[in-house]
Structure formats: C-alpha cells, structure tokens
Amino acid sequence: MNEFSHIDKAGNPAMVDVSEKTATRRTAVAQAVVFLGKEIIQKIEAGELQSKKGPVFQTAIIAGVMGAKKTGELIPLCHPLGLENCQIEIQKSNDEEISIRCTASLTAKTGVEMEALTGASIAALTIYDMCKALSHDIVIREIYLLEKTGGKKDFKKQSV
DSSP: OOOOTTBOTTSOBOOOOOTTSOOEEEEEEEEEEEEOOHHHHHHHHTTOOEETTEEHHHHHHHHHHHHHHTHHHHSTTOOOOOOSEEEEEEEEOSSSEEEEEEEEEEEESSOOHHHHHHHHHHHHHHHHHHHTTTOSOOEEEEEEEEEEESSSOOEEOSOO
C-alpha cells in the first residue's frame, strides 16, 4: 500500500515536492450527483429554472469553474494551478436527479483531480443554494473522480 503523500518523515503536513517531475498533459473528470426531486426536475424540463438569483444551471456552471480555479486556495497543501481548460456539464440523470461533470485540464507537474472535484462540488452547492427555496429535500449524493490521465498512472472508475 502507498503512503500518504502529504505527510513528511516526521509526520507533519507537507506539500508534495513536484520540482523533479516532468510536466505532462493532465486531465481529470469528476462528477456530482444531486437529488432534486420530481417537482424541481419538472420545472427544469419546463424551462422554469430561473431564480431570483439568476438562471440556475448557468450560474452553477460559472460557480463551478470559479471554484476549480481557486482549489489551491481552498484545499490545504494543493498546488495552485493555472487551469488551461475547465468545463462543467449538467444533465438530468432520471426523474429526480441531475449529474454534474467537471473536466479540468492543463500541462503541469501535478494532476488536476482536486480541481475537477472542487468544480463539481461548487456547482452542486450552487444548485442547492439556488433551489432551496423550492425544497430543502435536495441531497448532494455523491462526488467522485470518474477518470484522470497524465502523471504516474491513469485512472478510470470501473462502475458508475
């Protein structure tokens, strides 16, 4: 089993030293699944998802990208990265849920998994915030890494 990467030999928190790594193309895709319930999903399908705070999905997309860009400020020991691309997609999964996918990429010495996970998380939280007037039964069910490429090894989630 591998050791934790953010703990030094003395057991203290430490940023991973990437100075000796080679910059490679890195991409990560993360997903958040949000239970909204049938009433809110029906409003989405009817094109009625405009709140007092603005258009729900469009606002969540912008918030997700902004969150991904600020990951190094939000997560201790994350390297600050200059993302080259970040895309958020929001789709209906079934009669009660939506899925939010964040794809982040860049050429760097470290990966972008945390940026993709943060982007999906912030988009999900934004949807919750903008829809909570309709229901407090909204549940952010899952946030997980779907795949990553670049670095030591690639990863692809086997079952979703």
